Amino acid sequence: MNGYSWDSSVVLSSLPQLMSGLAVTLQLTAICAVIGLVGGFVVCLMAMSRILPLRWIAVFFIELFRCTPALVQIIWIFYCVPIFFGIFIDPFTMAVLALGMNITAFNAEAYRAAIQAIPSSHYDACTALGLSSLKRTVYVILPQAVLLAIPVLLTNTIGLLQQTALVAIVAIGDLMYQGKSLATQTYRPIEIYSTVAFIYFIFSLPLSQVVGFCEKRLRARLT
Amino acid sequence: MSSCFLKVKNLRKSYGLVHVLDGMNFQMEPKERIVVIGPSGSGKSTLLRCIMGLEKIDNGRIEFEGARYIEARESRRKDNLVDTTVRAKVGMVFQHYTLFPHLTVLGNLVLAPVRARGENRASATDRAMQLLKRLGLENRANDYPGMLSGGQKQRVAIARALLLDPKIMLFDEVTSALDPELVAEVEGLMLELAEQKMSMMIVTHDMWFAKRIATRVIFCADGHIVEDAPPAKIFSDPTEPRTADFLKKVLHVDTIS
């Protein structure tokens, strides 16, 4: 580093604006995470249902949102939904829509993989114990599927946190957006972007440690 | 220093607070076939793994053919001295075969001789094919392990170890994971090796096989050697009550008359 001097005062003075951006980021993450957890489960059930149209819709939805970049999804929704439906939706809601559907698709896959990971011997045992199909699903399959899926669901949520940075491109005032505008205002991109990166990092790191912890516990409990 | 074949002195090993091996002492002569029996957790497998140099010992000394092989002292925590030239004379076969799944049977057999010992590939292949022929597996030479039965895999694993001309073979519960009807072919091979006077240490749960192959039986419990006697003696008239207790449970036969 050739004598570049770090200016901490810039960091301190920009914190308020960054914090307001962080609030938007966290709001967006939280709302979409909840949508994703519940919606993912619903879509997963649809994808495994015997009613073919439901299954097709679900599979189409999952593949569409998993095989296209999140940025494309956001931009498409921002540009095309107002035209298609001829109504105005505020940017934040559109972002929730885009990211919410995105994580729903990934979570649906996570639930599906978890359900398929349950060995068939459990199903056999339920039959041997005389449990009806519904009871079996509710008391045996579901609890295990959710437990098994937790690490992936958590990882997807961490990914969601990173994805929210994309909304800065469509001018929603999240952490990344504030960082961008501050960096151009203060002409000190290193301090600002490093701080922004650091803030994202300190939110992601604990979550990823929790994932590791959960995986260990699950392996011990379920083997 | 007596130049006896294998000498284990004061072998100690713990996993955390558990003393898996708690001062093991024994000696072995060439061409002996020692079967190690005992309850789970008594350290039988660990003993074999330590002799193979797979585990670090906490304390003790292992000599092989009079030469210093493995040594450690409690004071110098986990600082094992392992003579790898001696280790090359020890062969081991495991419960779960551990063949390399991405190589063919022949590939598995010749990897060590060619890549680690610098043997010429043609001669190694020759020896390997001869060995396979003896085992009746020569038409499986180009198959992958995934296509073999458990018994075949285990016999290939034994062949793989034999190809390195070991002076002693260690068998760690090699039939425990096999279907009952496949056990015979592996035990048959081991009995053949016994006839050729191969020195062996075997850990097994199969007491009937132990009786047939052993020249000596060691009963381990709690990390010690409780009893060490020829099979005829130990199975019909054990000295220690602990031994009798164990055999009673395992063989469902009352040996205390």
Next chain:
Amino acid sequence: MDLATSLSFLYDYRLALLTGLGNTLYFTACGLAIGLPLGFIVSIIRHTGHPVLKVIATTYVEIFRGTPVLVQLFWFFFCLPALLGVDLGNVTSTITTLALYMGAISSESCRASLKAIGAEQRDACIALGLPARVSVPYVILPQTIMRAVPTLLSNCVTLFKESALVSAVGMADLMYQGQMIADSTARPIEILTATALIYFVIAFSATRIVTYYEQGFLKRLKL
């Protein structure tokens, strides 16, 4: 707005879209070419390496997994030149970011694969007297790679999707072209749908290949 008009409209812009696609594929390919070997090396270091190297490797992976790719791109574009005092050029910065990100995520896949190979293989190598210079290239490496291929291919698709972000720093990839045309023609639906479709076709095909590989090759070897 009928289909014929839409299609002819798209046809007019085919060159721009194809150029964009070309750039996307170029950036992705370069990122993969550097990132995949890097990820493998990093995973080996994290698995069996010098303690200090392990810490460096883990820090690298956690940083690149714990921060948004967008932030990483901005950092490499605007901060690194200032720090180093030399301008790396846009293409180099782009590829560096993508490669480092790919290295981080693929190291996780390789690490999981290494762990899955199990201590038993290590035991067999010691029992056969195979030194590291033999066991690593002939036993560990082949198995790690074969096992990790499905996840790694999945990582490749992820990188392909993340590459859309380089449009945000002004690189003329597929997303950039799509957005530019959408902005300048005020006909976003056709062009953005086409853009999404192109990403989709490529990503979807790639994921199908993964499934095919998993069902066929790996099952046969019973790895």
